[in-house]
Amino acid sequence: MYDDILLPVAPGSAANDAVPHARSLAERYGATVHVVSAVDTLEHTLAGPRAGAFAERVEAGAERRVETVTEELTAAGIHAVGSVIHGDPLRVIENAIEDTGADILVMPTHTRTGLQRVLLGSVTEKVVRTSPVPVVTVPMADGEA
Incomplete structure (x- = not known):
């Protein structure tokens, strides 16, 4: 049923909540898991002498998260x-849905409510509304961002 699973991750621990779900689906269907992290282009939103260093830290964090999750899945x-x-x-x-041929997405989600949800929105919420494939959302544990 599922050959390719897309698992978007971000630097931080929230991605860990979704990994077991992606792993379970991959084990059940013999699917490949495509772990992807988006690094938003910060040059347009940040200025000053520290902007470049900050962008490098964000990218390094994304690379570490992708590597950690990929290694965890491979070890399994x-x-x-x-x-x-x-x-x-x-x-x-x-784009990753199309490029990988993903059949399903597995994503962590915030449990925002009320005005915070309206003002901030969420990438996961937007993906759920626009995705051409099923999306499994995994609520983050309390205290995770």
């Missing part, structure tokens, strides 16, 4: 490939 006997892509997270995910 799952075929996993990873990539870090520059761009708007929503666009990166939309």
